[in-house]
Amino acid sequence: MKGPNEKRKIVCVLYDDPVEGYPPKYARDSIPTLAAYPDGQLMPSPSGIDFSPGDLLGCVSGELGLRSFLEERGHKFVVMSDKDGADSAFEKELVDADVVISQPFWPAYLTSERIAKAPELKMAITAGIGSDHVDLQAAIDKNITVCEVTFCNSISVSEHTVMMILALVRDYIPQYDWVIKGGWNIADAVARSYDVEGMSIGILGAGRIGFAVLKRMKPFDVELHYTDRHRLPAEVEKEFELTFHEDVESLVQACDIVSIHCPLHPETEHLFDQKLISRMKRGSYIVNTARGKICDRDAVAKALETGHLAGYAGDVWFPQPPPRDHPWRRMPHHAMTPHTSGTSLTAQARYAAGVREILECWFDGKPIRDEYLIVQGGKLAGAGAHSYSEGDATGGSDEAVQFKTKDQ
Secondary structure (H helix, E strand, C coil): CCCCCCCEEEEEEEEECCCCCCCCCCCCCCCCCEEEEECEEEEECCCCCCCCCCCCCCCCCHHHCCCHHHHHHEEEEEECCCCCCCCCCCCCHHHCCEEEEEEECCCCCCCCCHHCCCCCCCCCECCHHHHHHHCCHHHHHHHCCECCCCCCCHHHHHHHHHHHHHHHHHHHHHHHHHCCCCCCCHHHHHHHCCHHHHHEEEEEECCHHHHHHHEEEEEEEEEEEEEEECCCCCHHHHHHHHCCCCHHHHHHHHHHHHEECCCCCCCCCCCCHHHHHHHHCCCEEEEEECCCHCCCCHHHHHHHHCEEEEEEEECCCCCCCCCCCCCHCCCCCCCCCCCCCCCCCHHHHHHHHHHHHHHHHHHCCCCCCCCHHEEEEECCCCCHHHHHHCCCCCCCCHHHHHHHCCCC
16 A cells, blocks of 8 residues: 555646547637636636646647646656557556546446456546446455546537537438538438427436536427436426436336436436337437447347337447447437547546646545546445446447557
């Protein structure tokens, strides 16, 4: 066990730099400065930052703005994007790491096998929200602290969700494609385009992201439904005219659009399978900005091919990155993105600052905010105790190594 003043090794896994190089100039000169999140929770509050908010921080060269801070304290900081497979840089650097930092968008899967190879590992930090890429049961068993920067990109994801709902129902992407192809084929472009107005929208998981989607969809004059194991207060339901459902089966049968916002854990893994999808209305839509593994990938693809689902928009896949032959890349009527919803330049400034705050607390022996904690002291803690269940949802993540194969 290392003492408080001993030097640590921090391994950080981030997505690759831009293919065309780091931006010489950004589209905007600044981003808005916010004092608090919508519920009053304070923004990340490290002692300082070594980056300009609005810069590209989530890729390898961005380093979350942490290098100066860590090296000035004498710690070793290793950053890479190569994370999958036994011969990956992450696998090699992990063996003597004290801390692992990873993002949901390019997750370094901390399976029980990998945790067993890392006897010095004491902390896993998610630069963002959602720590299902860590085997939480193994972290509990090995007394590893797991943290994430709660609320840092919740509004970012909710905005992306609203965009996807509108893009799916209005069938925006094919219309854009006609412009790119030089056409003016209006009949083709609108053959699958509808109004959102009057539709029933169901939210699975009315936490920070799900509730933010409900608030943003209300002005569209839709019917709002939700289910959550933590029911919202009666006055909130009345204010936003929400219909509560006791279970997801009831929700999906009542709605035209279902948007998924619950965490991935053993209870939600493959929740949207063929049986549940078959209970949805013919011609309904699924939007999933939570976790790809909540949906059965083959069941989704088949439902789109048969026409039972009119569309599927997802920002999340399993594993990440998905193999090049993943069926969601080629299924019809989809609006997939490569898990970008929570890593806008605006969100990056918040989750980078939050990671530094967590590290400062850990190095200095100060309590980490309760809302940042997922696992601590051998049990689910803080936000983790509210949102997760014990167990492991990382099984199958080894398939991510197939993304490296160029001829798939």
